[in-house]
Every structure is written in structure tokens, then in C-alpha cells.
Amino acid sequence: MIRLENVSYCYPDGTPALTNINLTIRKGEYLGIIGRNGSGKSTLALHLNGLRRPQKGKVIVKGIDAGDFSKLQEVRKIVGIVFQNPETQFIGRTVEEDLAFGPENLCLPPTEIRKRVDRALAEIKLEKYRHHSPKSLSGGQGQCVALAGVLTMEPECLVFDEVTSMLDPDSGETVLRRIKKLHEKGKTIVYTTHNLEELHVADRILVMDRGRIVLEGEPENVLSDPSLKDLGLTPPSLIELAEQLKKHEIEISWENTSSPSSFAEELCRLFLKT
Numbered sequence: 447m448i449r450l451e452n453v454s455y456c457y458p459d460g461t462p463a464l465t466n467i468n469l470t471i472r473k474g475e476y477l478g479i480i481g482r483n484g485s486g487k488s489t490l491a492l493h494l495n496g497l498r499r500p501q502k503g504k505v506i507v508k509g510i511d512a513g514d515f516s517k518l519q520e521v522r523k524i525v526g527i528v529f530q531n532p533e534t535q536f537i538g539r540t541v542e543e544d545l546a547f548g549p550e551n552l553c554l555p556p557t558e559i560r561k562r563v564d565r566a567l568a569e570i571k572l573e574k575y576r577h578h579s580p581k582s583l584s585g586g587q588g589q590c591v592a593l594a595g596v597l598t599m600e601p602e603c604l605v606f607d608e609v610t611s612m613l614d615p616d617s618g619e620t621v622l623r624r625i626k627k628l629h630e631k632g633k634t635i636v637y638t639t640h641n642l643e644e645l646h647v648a649d650r651i652l653v654m655d656r657g658r659i660v661l662e663g664e665p666e667n668v669l670s671d672p673s674l675k676d677l678g679l680t681p682p683s684l685i686e687l688a689e690q691l692k693k694h695e696i697e698i699s700w701e702n703t704s705s706p707s708s709f710a711e712e713l714c715r716l717f718l719k720t
């Protein structure tokens with residue numbers, strides 16, 4: 447669906463943000479991109495719908511060159527982006543107005559705009575906030591509205607750039623659940639984060655460091671890769687716990703316990719002992 451061929455990008459002050467990136471994003475896949483601060487995740491995300499154009503190499507979106515300025519509108523219909531801070535994306539005075547903005551720009555007929563706004567509101571389950579100012583919502587609700595705003599454009603691929611980093615854990619969970627649902631409905635998802643706990647649902651994970659892809663694979667392999675710590679990343683807590691149990695040769699089995707809560711208690715007990 448999206449192909450990056452030898453993509454390199456340097457910011458005007460000379461900071462190299464991407465170096466020789468080769469990547470194919472398959473239709474319907476959930477791709478997680480992880481890396482410490484400044485590793486190039488956002489710059490890569492911005493290349494996926496032409497918000498940044500490669501200085502070297504090519505980004506091809508369903509056969510269209512995303513670097514070709516005249517094709518930008520087409521590319522943005524296929525790939526939508528949601529950013530870290532939803533407030534920077536709000537334009538309308540009410541949620542409804544905000545959601546209508548994208549389809550209005552596509553010059554769609556009013557009935558179609560209405561249909562898309564209603565559908566997007568139902569998708570994020572925020573119908574009752576239709577007439578509220580998007581700026582009056584909580585961080586999590588605001589992020590869901592930003593997501594709905596992208597959905598009104600009906601893109602096949604959704605790119606989420608560190609969308610939970612400003613949210614509390616509960617709101618972050620809600621946003622992640624919405625994203626998972628969209629994936630189940632067939633959307634291609636690209637999700638950048640520096641929190642490995644969020645990536646167990648991905649089909650594939652890329653690890654970036656200093657503008658390069660340094661590790662790639664299925665979650666079970668990448669999340670337990672010993673080089674993660676050297677790359678400034680904290681493995682998921684369950685994997686850390688499993689490593690500790692292995693290191694201390696502690697045996698634990700489900701059969702020893704009668705219920706999930708006693709299993710959890712047993713784990714806690716063993717963990718405190720190590």
C-alpha cells in the first residue's frame with residue numbers, strides 16, 4: 447500500500463532525520479514504529495502523506511508519488527494522520543463543524559458531509575458532544591475527535607503519531623481500543639510511540655534509531671529483543687517480569703493456581719522475593 451525507497455531527509459538546520467529508509471507497509475497491517483526521542487518516527491510519519499517530502503528517494507502511496515505536489519490531495523485522501531496534540535488540529539467552533547471541515551474541503555455534497563460526520567461521531571461514540579466546543583473536551587475525548595476528523599476523509603490508512611503521549615492511562619487505553627477496532631474493520635494502521643507496552647497488538651514492529659530502521663519483526667521477537675535497552679527503550683513490564691523469573695530460575699505454572707487473581711498474587715509474591 448505504501449512503499450518507501452531509499453528515503454533520506456535532513457531538516458534545514460542540517461539535522462539528519464531519516465537516512466536511507468526502505469519500507470513496505472502492507473494493506474490492512476498494523477505497523478508499530480518505536481524509537482527513543484529524536485529517532486525519526488514523526489519525520490517518517492509525516493512522509494507517509496506528503497506533509498514532508500523526501501530529499502532523496504521516493505514515497506509511493508498506492509502507486510502515487512507522494513512527493514509530487516500536484517498529487518498531494520489524492521495522497522491525503524488515502525492516508526490520514528492524527529498527531530500528539532489534538533488541539534493543534536481543531537478548526538471548527540463545535541465538534542460537528544470541526545468534523546465537517548475535511549469533507550467540505552473535498553467539495554462533497556452536504557448530504558454526504560452530514561453522513562460522514564454522523565458516521566465518524568458514532569464510530570468514536572461521542573455523539574452527545576456534537577454541539578460542544580472541541581477545546582472544552584478532555585484530552586482523551588479531544589484525541590478521539592481528532593481521530594474522527596481524519597475518519598471523515600475515509601482514508602484507507604491511518605497514521606497515529608504518539609497520540610497517547612499526552613493522555614492519562616485510561617484515556618490512552620480508550621484511544622488504543624478505538625484504533626484496534628478500526629484495524630479490525632480493515633484499515634491499515636501505522637502507530638508511532640516510545641512506549642513498548644502499546645505495541646503487542648501490532649502485526650509488525652520497526653525500531654528506529656538516529657533516523658534508521660535498526661530492528662524489525664513480529665512483536666514477540668522485537669519486544670523481547672535484548673538490544674532494546676541499548677536503544678534507550680524499556681521492554682514491556684510482563685516481558686521484564688518473565689526475564690526476571692527466568693534469571694532467578696523461578697518456576698510458575700497456571701495449574702498451581704485456581705484463578706487469575708491467585709495467579710496474579712503468586713506472580714507478585716515471586717516478584718517481591720526476587
Ligand SMILES: Nc1ncnc2c1ncn2[C@@H]1O[C@H](COP(=O)(O)OP(=O)(O)OP(=O)(O)O)[C@@H](O)[C@H]1O
Binds near residue numbers: 459481483486
Ligand atoms: N522542525 C525541525 N527542525 C529541525 N530539526 C528537527 C525538526 N523536527 C525534528 N527535528 C530533528 O530531527 C530528528 C528526528 O526528529 P523526529 O521528531 O522525527 O523524531 P521522533 O522519533 O519523532 O522524536 P520524538 O519521540 O521526540 O517525537 C531529531 O534529531 C530532531 O531534533
